[in-house]
Amino acid sequence: MSRAVGRNVVRKDGAAKASGRARYVDDLTRPGLLYARTIRSSIPCGEITRLRLAFDASGFTVVDARDIPGRNVVSLITDDQPCLADRQIRHMAEPILLLAHEDRERLLGAAVEVDYLPATPVLDAERSDRVFKHVAITKGDVDEGFRRADRVIEGEYRTGHQEHLYIEPNGMLAVPENGGVTVWGSLQCPYYVHRALAVLLGLPDDKVRVVQAETGGGFGGKEEYPSMIAGHACLLALKSGRPVKLVYDRVEDMLATTKRHPAIVRHRTGVARDGRLTAMDIDVLMDGGAYCTLSPVVLSRGCLHATGPYRCDHVRVGGRVVMTNTPPNGAFRGFGAPQTLFAIDVHMDRIAEALGMDPARLRELNALRPGDTTATGQVLGRDAAALDVLRAAVARGDYRRKRRAYRGTNRGIGLSLFFHGAGFTGSGEVKLQSKASLELTATGVRVLVASTEIGQGQRTAHAQIVADALGLPYDAVEVAVADTSQVPDSGPTVASRTTMVVGGLLKQGAAEMRTMLGHLTPAAYLRAHGPLVVTKQYEPPPGLVWDDETYRGSAYGSYGWACDVIEVERDPVTEEIRPIRVTTAQEIGKAIFPLGARGQIEGGTAQGLGYALTEEVVMRGGAMANAQLTNYIVPTTLDTPPMDVVLVEKPYAHGPYGAKGVGEMPFDGVAPAVVNAIRSLGIDLRQIPATPERVMAAPRIRDSRLRQAADRPASARQAGFGIRKR
Amino acid sequence: MKRAQRPIAFTLNGKRVSLRVHPMTRLLDVLREECGLTGTKEGCGEGECGACTVLVDGQAVNSCLVPVAQVAGAKVVTIEGLKGRHPLQRAFAEHGGAQCGICTPGMIMAAAALGPRPTLGQVRTGLAGNICRCTGYEGIYRAIKKAESRSKKPEARRQETAPTIAPSKARTPNPESRIPKAGTQRAR
Incomplete structure (x- = not known):
């Protein structure tokens, strides 16, 4: 009997946030606190030849690479990124030196002179020969698929960097204590920070403690970079023996921290006359920036979503992510999928155009259905809901009628169909070995997980799952602070995995605890038997097999499915495109906390x-030239149109109460639907963001015959990609 | 090289405060560091995001752009001044107005300055200087609507509204000296 799940309970963190009581890292202080500052490179590539402190250093703590007691790396996948540049500089704003002082004015006034021997930077991903990772996915025989095609349609699609712009900039507070160090910070992944600090500081695990402060937004931007900042704060704290607070201002946060990977995706697609896809040949290039960070996994997810939610027997996806001398790109909501889903769904509208077909009909024909196989050979279950969301959004958004009605006006309407794999890619979840615990309290139960509340509603959804599985009221469930000295490693708070995977472990634990309690209340159990903690570790669902070498098998435990219908209006004078209305249907298994979803x-x-x-x-020159909110434009109230949200629920057999992931998918389909809406205005745009300048410069699609001339007959397929150089 | 400090007095959340600070210190820093009221947040430091919104004589301002000298003798209200009892606070907590929460205090202060029962158009314009990266604003609109229906209820409820909040049209002693939040400034 479900009592909390599926209901709009009061979110656990709501009152503290609305009252201003919630404590974020910059709200914390300690006696004897030092403020900290990072000295960064001002060239994108080269060597440091000389460094001079041009200030009175009394009262300052100064740290450089030689002060690092352990290994000078931000430990993650390849350990290629130094925590402090020693000699070699690989990107603008790379950390070189750290300063701390109790007086902020003196700290900010301190001048450090750095001389460099500059080298020629690689700033263009297409010219980079240094590859962090290749991915190849093959299904069927793509050449055979092209032989069966009546038409071959090609295209190149480009996406740019994106800044997360969480409203709370990054920050850490480090305090030397108990022969080690404790950090409080704005972060998504306490155990990523924990491991990176142990490696950097040469400390045993039990001497490093990481505690999440209330976190003002993450979106992936606080997945890996906080390890760097925590490292800096700890180095200063350990050297000075005092608490150190290192909080970035907005400009530094935008200049120095990670962004979404820019991508160039090329499609060559064979289609039969009736619209069925016969072959998909896809090339993905991503710009990783100066260090590896999470790029291999971002590329992997990008490639795994590159076909979109479409069925095709003959697929080849080749991807690579390369190094450039720009600040490293990293995790950002969607994690590679938004780039490739943009490409395929704009490409689908171009295919529809070439065939003279209704774009919704083309998608209906090709959408993955239950029992179909993905490009990696994964057989989809009954919860494959592409058709359901497509039909729901097309009907609710009145797509077909409006498409006709808007013809010849400055209104456009576009569609996108997309999916998103929830949880870590491939064997990632197996390798993570996530653990989640429940501890019985006198009044109920406490959830012990390293999953973090970053606004998405983790505390609330986890408490709802546990409450129902234990048969306790929602209010009897408390959620512990994500503190590595208190909670097990339930894995990072990323990849739309927190409800589905960690919530699943909690549900199992709660069910076990319920059996142990029997008819006893928590208080009575504690009196009779003493403390009770139940811990569950991840086991893959039966049949979930993945091969990292061949990219065959089940890439994800489950997929969510969604369809966006977006209306835009074009200003005929300024070429500005304004979104007017969004209709979206999203299938997420089960909405545990509907308001949160x-x-x-x-x-x-x-x-x-x-x-x-x-x-x-x-x-510009390897650095973000508009690193401030004045000219990096994120949507305000006046830029955000009304949204009609349709939740579709097709339970996932192995998710708690049927839940899949929901965090990332809503991002994925917006850009292609917007660009398809712009396309319906006769503007052939293949790059985002669709700024007025780009819209103005984009070729016009004058009539249907011209539209068809944009693609080529099948016989031209050997000519390779027909890429229009910009 | 400590900067010269000057005495300044103003009313903060209904109580008179007297401080010695440099007159050009940002009101935001005075609130957070001198007064210990950390509910007011810094998101950008350049008056774009609105996370630091407070009321000065009833008008919503970005406290990161206000030198403290400008609030001498004024009535300043921060999120703490609403004491957790303003209908907007409960509505934001319960109806999806707050996610990560960092914009929430500023958003609530800006919404409080709109006066009773604003239209959706007034809300959209009035909050255009407050950026939320989590909600897409829909949850915020819903929360404001809920708060409104709640504040319409019996007198007892109405009294919970902090008395220091004047309607947004309240006359300020020296309007020139303040930087009112131009809600439409970022509108394109």
């Missing part, structure tokens, strides 16, 4: 509108 969908959609239309990271 809706918040994720609406918020992800707004962030996607920024990605599609206004959020341009202008890179």
